[in-house]
Amino acid sequence: MSDIVSHPHSGISLQRINAMVLRYWYLLMSSWPRLLELVYWPALQIITWGFLQNYISQASGFFAKAGGTLIGAVILWDILFRGQLGFSISFLEEMWARNLGNLMMSPLKPIEFLLSLMIMSIIRLAIGVIPMTLMALFFFGFNFYAIGLPLIAFFCNLIFTSWSVGVFASGLVLRNGLGAESIVWTLMFAVMPLACIYYPVEVLPTWLQHVAWTLPPTYVFEGMRSLLIDHVFRADLMAWALVINAMLFAASFAIFLALLQSAKRNGSLLSGGE
Amino acid sequence: MQQVDTGRERAANDAFTTDQGGSAAIDVAHLVKVYKTTRAVDDISFRITRGSITGLLGGNGAGKTTTIAMIMGLVLPTSGTVHVLGAKIPEQRYDVLGRMNFESPYVDMPMRLTVRQNLTIFGRLYAVKHLRERIDRLAEDLDLKDFLDRANGKLSAGQKTRVALAKALINEPDLLLLDEPTASLDPDTADWVRQHLETYRKTHNATILLASHNMLEVERLCDRVIIMKRGKIEDDDSPERIMARYNRDTLEEVFLDVARGRVREGAPEGTS
Numbered sequence: 190m191s192d193i194v195s196h197p198h199s200g201i202s203l204q205r206i207n208a209m210v211l212r213y214w215y216l217l218m219s220s221w222p223r224l225l226e227l228v229y230w231p232a233l234q235i236i237t238w239g240f241l242q243n244y245i246s247q248a249s250g251f252f253a254k255a256g257g258t259l260i261g262a263v264i265l266w267d268i269l270f271r272g273q274l275g276f277s278i279s280f281l282e283e284m285w286a287r288n289l290g291n292l293m294m295s296p297l298k299p300i301e302f303l304l305s306l307m308i309m310s311i312i313r314l315a316i317g318v319i320p321m322t323l324m325a326l327f328f329f330g331f332n333f334y335a336i337g338l339p340l341i342a343f344f345c346n347l348i349f350t351s352w353s354v355g356v357f358a359s360g361l362v363l364r365n366g367l368g369a370e371s372i373v374w375t376l377m378f379a380v381m382p383l384a385c386i387y388y389p390v391e392v393l394p395t396w397l398q399h400v401a402w403t404l405p406p407t408y409v410f411e412g413m414r415s416l417l418i419d420h421v422f423r424a425d426l427m428a429w430a431l432v433i434n435a436m437l438f439a440a441s442f443a444i445f446l447a448l449l450q451s452a453k454r455n456g457s458l459l460s461g462g463e
Numbered sequence: 464m465q466q467v468d469t470g471r472e473r474a475a476n477d478a479f480t481t482d483q484g485g486s487a488a489i490d491v492a493h494l495v496k497v498y499k500t501t502r503a504v505d506d507i508s509f510r511i512t513r514g515s516i517t518g519l520l521g522g523n524g525a526g527k528t529t530t531i532a533m534i535m536g537l538v539l540p541t542s543g544t545v546h547v548l549g550a551k552i553p554e555q556r557y558d559v560l561g562r563m564n565f566e567s568p569y570v571d572m573p574m575r576l577t578v579r580q581n582l583t584i585f586g587r588l589y590a591v592k593h594l595r596e597r598i599d600r601l602a603e604d605l606d607l608k609d610f611l612d613r614a615n616g617k618l619s620a621g622q623k624t625r626v627a628l629a630k631a632l633i634n635e636p637d638l639l640l641l642d643e644p645t646a647s648l649d650p651d652t653a654d655w656v657r658q659h660l661e662t663y664r665k666t667h668n669a670t671i672l673l674a675s676h677n678m679l680e681v682e683r684l685c686d687r688v689i690i691m692k693r694g695k696i697e698d699d700d701s702p703e704r705i706m707a708r709y710n711r712d713t714l715e716e717v718f719l720d721v722a723r724g725r726v727r728e729g730a731p732e733g734t735s
Binding site for chain 2: 202
C-alpha cells in the first residue's frame, strides 16, 4: 500500500469530519447569496412578529404581562426550522453538485458525513439566528439571552429534533433523488401546528394533545411559556423532551441507513437525479 | 494484423493467471444485478491481477457502469461476490476504500470550490500526508498550475477531466477505477492522460480497470479486454488475441462485430 496515506481508515475520523466542514465553509464563503439567505428570512420574521407582539400587548393585558412570548416563540421556531434546513441544505449541496458519488467512494463514513452536517447546521444557524436575536433586543427590547440557563435546554432539545428530521429527510432524498427535494423544505411544517409554538397545548382537542405530547418541540414551547409567563423553569418537560429526542434520533439514523442500503440496491447513488 | 508486443503479451498472460494466495486486485464471481425486471449484469466472473490495466468494453446498457459500481460497493449485487484488494465488498469496503479511487462522468467536483480547495478536501478525506506537496506535485504532473485557484465550474471540459483525474490520484491508489477517463478531451490531451496513466501504473504497480468507448485507448492501454453485452461477458482476452480471433485489425471492428451480433471467424467454441 502507498505510504502517502497516513493511517488505516478505522473508527470515526475527526480529520474526515473536519474536511467536510471545510468543504461547506468554502462553499458558504464563496457565495454571498448563500450567506444573505441565512440572515434574510429570520430578519423578516423577527420584524413582522415583533411588531405584532407590540400591537397585541397594547391591546391585551395578558400579552402585556407575557411579554416576549411571541418573539421568543419565533426565535425558538427558527432554531428548530433553520437547524433542520442548515443540515439538509448542506446535504442537498452534494446532490446539486453531483458530488455524492465521490464522497461515497471515499473513506468518509455515513456517521462522519452526518456529524459534519450537524456541525454545519449549528454554524449556519449561528449566522442566521444571532443577528435575529440582536434585532429582537434592539427593535423590541426582548433580550433572548436573558432566558439564561434554560435556553441551553431549549436549544439542545430543538437542535436534536431538527437533526432527526434532517437525517430522515436526507435519507429520503438519497433514496429517491432530487425529486424528493421538496420534502426537505416542507417536512418541518408538518410539526408546526402540533408543536404548539404560538399557543398552549390545551387549545388542541384532547385526542390531538396526546399526539402533540409525542413531539419534543411541544415540551420546549410549553417550557418557554412557563418560564416567560409564570417564571417557572419546568425541568421535567425538558427531561421528557430529551428522552423522546434520543428515541427519535436513533430511529431517524436507523431509517437513514436503511434508505442508504435501499439506494445501493436501487442503484440511485450514482445517478441522484430526479 | 498487428504484431503482438511481447511485453504486453506477457502482462496479458499475467492478467489471466490465477493469483497465488488470493492476491487478485479484483475478484468477481457469478455477479448478478437485477433492477426490477432488467438483468443489468448477468452472472459474470473475472479476476484481475495486481498491476494490470483491464478495459471493460460494451455498448450503452451493456452493464459496465453497474459492474464498476458493484466493485466500488455503491450498488449492491443481487447475487454473487466481489473481493477488492482482498476485502469482501460491500461488507469490508471501508478497509480498502483508502487504497482505491475512481473517476466517472456520473459525478462532478463541487463547482464553486477552487481546484486547490477540492483537492485539499479530498486529500483530507483520504488522510494524505504532506498534502500541500502532493497537490503541488499533481498540479505539476497534470498541468493544473495555471488554474489551481480557479473555481471548478469555470474550467473547460478538458480541464475538469484533468482535475477529476488529479482527485482520483490524490491518495496514490493501488486500484484505480475509471469510467470514460478521456471523455471530452482533445486528442492531444487524451493522449497525454493515457501516457500519465501508463506511467502511473508502472511506477506504482497500480491496477487500473477502465470502462471506455474509445477503442484506440483500450488497444493502447489495456493488457486485457473484457467485452460485455446485455450484462454478460461476451469475450475476455488480450486486445491482440481478441483481434486475431475475430480476424480484425482494430478493436473498433471487433466491437462492431459484437454489438451487431456478427459471427466471428475462427473464434474458438464456447467463447461467445
